[in-house]
Amino acid sequence: MDRTSVKIVVAGGFGTGKTTLVASVSEIPPLTTEEILTEASLGVDDTTGVESKTTTTVALDFGRITISPDVVLYLFGTPGQDRFWFMWDELAQGAVGAIVLVDTRRLDSSFPAVDYFERRGIPFVTAVNRFFGECDYTEDEIRGALELDPKVPLVWCDARDKESSKLALITLVRQAMARLKVKA
Amino acid sequence: MSFETWDGDDESAAGRFVPLYVLVNGRTAPRDSTLDLATQVVALSVDTRRLEPEYLEIVRQCAGWISVAEIGAYLKLPLAIAKVMVDVLVEQGYLAVGTPAQQRIFDKSLLDQVIAGLERL
Numbered sequence: 001m002d003r004t005s006v007k008i009v010v011a012g013g014f015g016t017g018k019t020t021l022v023a024s025v026s027e028i029p030p031l032t033t034e035e036i037l038t039e040a041s042l043g044v045d046d047t048t049g050v051e052s053k054t055t056t057t058v059a060l061d062f063g064r065i066t067i068s069p070d071v072v073l074y075l076f077g078t079p080g081q082d083r084f085w086f087m088w089d090e091l092a093q094g095a096v097g098a099i100v101l102v103d104t105r106r107l108d109s110s111f112p113a114v115d116y117f118e119r120r121g122i123p124f125v126t127a128v129n130r131f132f133g134e135c136d137y138t139e140d141e142i143r144g145a146l147e148l149d150p151k152v153p154l155v156w157c158d159a160r161d162k163e164s165s166k167l168a169l170i171t172l173v174r175q176a177m178a179r180l181k182v183k184a
Numbered sequence: 185m186s187f188e189t190w191d192g193d194d195e196s197a198a199g200r201f202v203p204l205y206v207l208v209n210g211r212t213a214p215r216d217s218t219l220d221l222a223t224q225v226v227a228l229s230v231d232t233r234r235l236e237p238e239y240l241e242i243v244r245q246c247a248g249w250i251s252v253a254e255i256g257a258y259l260k261l262p263l264a265i266a267k268v269m270v271d272v273l274v275e276q277g278y279l280a281v282g283t284p285a286q287q288r289i290f291d292k293s294l295l296d297q298v299i300a301g302l303e304r305l
Binding site (some may be wrong): 001002003004005006007025031032033034035036060062064065066067068071072073074076087090091093094095096103162167169173176177180 | 196221222223224228238248250251253254256257258260262263264280282283284285292294295296297298299300301302305
């Protein structure tokens with residue numbers, strides 16, 4: 001009796017369509033799970049000497065795709081705020097790789113995600129979300145702005161469209177396989 | 185009863201008056217470090233009568249294979265708490281654990297299966 005889980009991370013800046021992409025392919029409506037963080041307060045003018053702490057809730061959206069009776073794929077969207085890097089570490093650990101969604105109106109908002117996966121050697125593909133209308137940039141311009149390695153695939157997508165999201169996911173898994181062959 | 189030998193059982197059978205951190209005995213991380221959000225667990229057919237209501241709720245969610253993240257989402261438990269509680273249940277023989285997502289995937293056949301599964305969608 002066994003069940004293997006496989007993870008794919010869906011990353012990108014705030015409002016790039018991460019949950020939309022997860023929803024388009026997930027067999028369940030995306031679920032939200034929360035992590036509660038305790039942060040030391042940034043206030044420095046506290047004269048009582050009593051440390052004050054605040055709690056922050058980080059929400060993670062995720063979806064599920066049953067691959068076979070023994071294998072289930074989970075798609076985890078990264079928290080919107082870039083400062084929760086430690087959550088990214090947990091999500092990326094053991095993941096096949098990541099899809100980095102790019103909003104052409106704010107190319108720079110996806111740069112931290114590209115940088116994160118590149119530094120850690122985690123396979124990823126960039127998916128330029130066309131949801132926001134016609135793209136004013138060419139592929140080369142986007143690659144340049146994100147300083148993408150030529151080996152990193154770039155796909156055009158509409159995160160609302162199931163076929164388009166499937167293509168981005170399949171491109172990622174193929175990219176992970178190609179890496180496997182190089183290492184072997 | 186010392187805290188070291190605490191077994192998930194105490195006298196308060198009333199509702200959620202116990203803070204979550206007490207429920208997990210102050211533990212902040214699961215002992216089995218491979219337990220992650222996507223790891224699947226399933227209930228084993230054992231006597232659950234001694235379980236605290238909060239733990240029993242988790243076991244009930246696990247009638248079929250389910251991930252730690254789904255348990256957290258359905259029961260509205262913070263992930264760190266869900267993970268520790270699942271770990272306690274695994275340790276005490278109430279739940280079985282599936283193969284976690286691997287640190288590095290070297291298994292080509294697994295990736296082949298994933299591609300085939302995605303194509304079928």
